[in-house]
Amino acid sequence: MNIKDKPIGFFDSGVGGLSVLKEAVKVLPNEDFIYFGDSKNAPYGVKNVDEIKKLTFDAVEFLVRHNVKAIVIACNTATSAAIIDLRKTYINIPIIGIEPALKPAVELNKEGKIIIMATPTTLCEKKFFKLMNKYKSISDIIPLPCPGLVEFIEEGTLEGEEIDGFLEKRFFSLKDEKIASIVLGCTHYPFVKKELSKILGQDISIIDGSRGTAVQLKRKLISNKFISSKTKKGEIKIFNSLKDNNIIDLSFRLLNS
Structure with missing residues (x-):
């Protein structure tokens, strides 16, 4: 062939x-x-x-x-x-x-924090620290580990009360923060973009790679x-x-x- x-x-x-x-x-x-x-x-x-x-x-x-x-x-x-x-x-x-699409989020130059949603292992790897260090002097970047989210998507649960409750709990500690954008650092996560926008608001940019x-x-x-x-x-x-x-x-x- x-x-x-x-x-x-x-x-x-x-x-x-x-x-x-x-x-x-x-x-x-x-x-x-x-x-x-x-x-x-x-x-x-x-x-x-x-x-x-x-x-x-x-x-x-x-x-x-x-x-x-x-x-x-x-x-x-x-x-x-x-x-x-x-x-x-x-x-x-x-x-x-x-890898997490951090560069496009930084280039938006929006006021507020950039939240990187990813699995715990991704956020602990040297590759991620190197990426974050590249931009941390110009942007306020917060890693947000999301253990459990992949399992919802693997089951086909992409919307509804259960996953909404999960996402609200993950973002609870950030409720008083001004968020500029969300970077989806796991390829499963784009399938719940709709629910993220519903919970966080349409004004927050959601970016994936x-x-x-x-x-x-x-x-x-x-x-x-x-x-x-x-x-x-x-x-x-x-x-x-x-x-x-x-x-x-x-x-x-x-x-x-």
């Missing part, structure tokens, strides 16, 4: 990376995609780094066996824990990671001369470690939402 005609692999700890895949399909409509979600082991954000690395490498091996031409680690936690080692190991495959990651993927494909030559719309295959039709149904529902 011509390398241009090979699919692009996407990986996330569960269904969250579908928020990135949605943007990639818009940017690269003629490409084929293979998505692997590891919902059986979700969430990654409360696991130790060695465990996250092993799970991520296992998932990447799954995608490599499916003959992909590039891989997107559409998971902030897995990117933080494993991206350096992955690139050293798979030197012939472009591997694109994702999905579009930027999709654009970076396109750049990598162009620079490697891997862009598909096909003119028809590409195909999307979704796999999940749970091997349950319900999680596949949820995945396609999220992808098409």
Whole structure:
């Protein structure tokens, strides 16, 4: 098979990376995609780094066996824990990671604090501290760990009293703060943007890195001369470690939402 005609692999700890895949399909409509979600082991954000690395490498091996031409680690936690080692190991495959979209939030130059919602592991990694230190002199940045939020989304709970109560509790300590923007540092979180806006108000900007990651993927494909030559719309295959039709149904529902 011509390398241009090979699919692009996407990986996330569960269904969250579908928020990135949605943007990639818009940017690269003629490409084929293979998505692997590891919902059986979700969430990654409360696991130790060695465990996250092993799970991520296992998932990447799954995608490599499916003959992909590039891989997107559409998971902030897995990117933080494993991206350096992955690139050293798979030197012939472009591997694109994702990180909290802090730069766009800073560039908005809005008055108030920038809140970064992410998993506990993402917020503890050196990669995140390096990113935050880059901007802390010009912006007031507050990390907000959100253990438990991924589980709601993995269950398909994207709105309603239960998740509203969870979000209100997480933001309770910030109720007297002026918030400029929210950075979503987990690819699951864009699926609850609507509820966040309902709770925090429409004036607060909510930013995620999905579009930027999709654009970076396109750049990598162009620079490697891997862009598909096909003119028809590409195909999307979704796999999940749970091997349950319900999680596949949820995945396609999220992808098409």
